Amino acid sequence: MKFHTEYLWFNTKRKKEIVPITSDVEGIVGKSGVREGFALVSAMHITASVFVNDEEVGLWDDIMQWAENVAPEGKDYKHHHTGESNADAHLKRILFGHQVFLPITNGKLDLGPWERIFYGEFDGQRKKRVIVKVFGE
Amino acid sequence: MKFHTEYLWFNTKRKKEIVPITSDVEGIVGKSGVREGFALVSAMHITASVFVNDEEVGLWDDIMQWAENVAPEGKDYKHHHTGESNADAHLKRILFGHQVFLPITNGKLDLGPWERIFYGEFDGQRKKRVIVKVFGE
Amino acid sequence: MKFHTEYLWFNTKRKKEIVPITSDVEGIVGKSGVREGFALVSAMHITASVFVNDEEVGLWDDIMQWAENVAPEGKDYKHHHTGESNADAHLKRILFGHQVFLPITNGKLDLGPWERIFYGEFDGQRKKRVIVKVFGE
Numbered sequence: 001m002k003f004h005t006e007y008l009w010f011n012t013k014r015k016k017e018i019v020p021i022t023s024d025v026e027g028i029v030g031k032s033g034v035r036e037g038f039a040l041v042s043a044m045h046i047t048a049s050v051f052v053n054d055e056e057v058g059l060w061d062d063i064m065q066w067a068e069n070v071a072p073e074g075k076d077y078k079h080h081h082t083g084e085s086n087a088d089a090h091l092k093r094i095l096f097g098h099q100v101f102l103p104i105t106n107g108k109l110d111l112g113p114w115e116r117i118f119y120g121e122f123d124g125q126r127k128k129r130v131i132v133k134v135f136g137e
Numbered sequence: 138m139k140f141h142t143e144y145l146w147f148n149t150k151r152k153k154e155i156v157p158i159t160s161d162v163e164g165i166v167g168k169s170g171v172r173e174g175f176a177l178v179s180a181m182h183i184t185a186s187v188f189v190n191d192e193e194v195g196l197w198d199d200i201m202q203w204a205e206n207v208a209p210e211g212k213d214y215k216h217h218h219t220g221e222s223n224a225d226a227h228l229k230r231i232l233f234g235h236q237v238f239l240p241i242t243n244g245k246l247d248l249g250p251w252e253r254i255f256y257g258e259f260d261g262q263r264k265k266r267v268i269v270k271v272f273g274e
Numbered sequence: 275m276k277f278h279t280e281y282l283w284f285n286t287k288r289k290k291e292i293v294p295i296t297s298d299v300e301g302i303v304g305k306s307g308v309r310e311g312f313a314l315v316s317a318m319h320i321t322a323s324v325f326v327n328d329e330e331v332g333l334w335d336d337i338m339q340w341a342e343n344v345a346p347e348g349k350d351y352k353h354h355h356t357g358e359s360n361a362d363a364h365l366k367r368i369l370f371g372h373q374v375f376l377p378i379t380n381g382k383l384d385l386g387p388w389e390r391i392f393y394g395e396f397d398g399q400r401k402k403r404v405i406v407k408v409f410g411e
Contacts, residue, residue: 001138001275001411003310003311003410003411005377005379005384036140037140037272038177038270038272040312040375040377042375042377043386044385044386044387044389045386045387045388045389046326046327046328046386046388046389051231052183052235053183053227053230053231054183054216054227056216056219058214058215058216058217058218058219059214059215059216059224059227061215062214062215062216062224062227062228063227063228063231066208066228070207070344071340077332077333077336078332078333078335078336079328079330079332079333079336080332081332082330082332087333087336090327090328090333090336090337091336091337091340093327094325094327094337094369094370094371095231095232095369096231097231097234097371098326098374099374099375100235100236101177101179101236101238101375103142103177103179103268103270105142105270110142110268110270111181112180112181112182112183112266113181113182114182114183115181115182115183129386131377131384133312133377133379133384135311135312135410136140136272137138137140138275173277174277174409175314175407175409188368189320189372190320190364190367190368191320191353191364193353193356195351195352195353195354195355195356196351196352196353196361196364198352199351199352199353199361199364199365200364200365200368203345203365207344232368232369233368234368234371237372237373238314238316238373238375240279240314240316240405240407242279242407247279247405247407248318249317249318249319249320249403250318250319251319251320252318252319252320273277273409274275274277
């Protein structure tokens with residue numbers, strides 16, 4: 001059984017941003033040598049997420065606007081009494097989920113025709129990590 | 138270590154529908170011969186989901202109505218400028234999550250007393266797939 | 275390959291409650307002897323969740339208030355025609371997700387600096403279980 005662990009680093013220009021990471025994950029799967037197995041892709045910071053959806057920039061705007069509607073910034077959250085101002089980003093991580101677990105079949109990510117992997121940043125402009133941990137044979 | 142991969146196909150009659158798939162997944166786990174391990178069940182289309190909840194048709198209506206409230210159809214989404222009309226289905230997939238990872242103990246799905254597995258279709262009436270990938274010993 | 279399965283039991287004093295479980299999961303990972311692998315932590319009851327977020331009590335209040343806003347208790351849900359009164363708790367489980375899959379590297383949970391694991395109870399005051407299933411080498 002092989003295990004292969006790498007970390008992707010992010011430091012987004014904007015505070016909230018969707019970043020495509022499919023090719024990064026594919027590269028790590030390739031390096032792992034795993035032909036049959038899985039890859040965990042998980043945001044290590046609690047104001048960010050990882051999800052699988054569509055590579056379409058208009059939809060990305062819809063997704064971020066929807067996140068804002070469902071878990072709005074700037075409300076009087078109790079978390080802000082600690083000096084923080086990012087409670088909404090914690091809620092958005094819950095809304096999106098923070099990790100995906102991707103099947104590998106015949107040496108490749110076994111994704112559907114339109115499935116692409118994204119990092120969702122909700123409190124950026126600073127360094128953050130995503131773990132990619134591959135295992136299998 | 139065994140790996141066993143199958144695909145479930147769906148083509149729902151209605152555009153939005155909840156489909157019970159526990160017995161399908163149990164059948165695949167049985168065929169895999171895995172006694173100790175896990176099964177990934179993951180929707181391969183980006184307007185569908187997989188989740189674990191209750192086998193109660195009244196609740197299914199509640200769930201679908203709630204999905205509509207939180208991620209409504211028919212709004213002026215930017216994604217629709219591409220000719221698509223299903224942005225809400227992409228959002229619903231994020232809301233529900235698109236995959237579950239199920240423990241297998243003593244040759245059976247190790248689920249709680251009421252846990253049942255469902256495919257959530259948000260833009261159906263066409264062919265779609267779910268991957269079921271089992272591994273273990 | 276090692277597999278190690280344990281169950282955590284909960285019986286919360288309040289109906290809705292967030293319970294920190296990081297040290298419980300760490301203890302199980304330690305007992306498993308796994309140095310390289312993963313731990314699944316999954317709520318076995320369909321009105322509870324498991325998620326990874328911040329160890330900050332003010333934020334926990336924000337999270338529970340937000341859950342109430344997005345999936346409110348006390349509405350006229352169809353599920354309640356069965357005699358149940360907890361449809362909102364089923365919806366909250368969907369909103370939060372019910373499981374996390376945690377990487378283990380060098381014998382320890384490979385979490386980000388602020389990542390902590392929580393059990394989210396939405397219909398408590400009775401006995402419920404969480405499965406922790408560890409595997410690896």
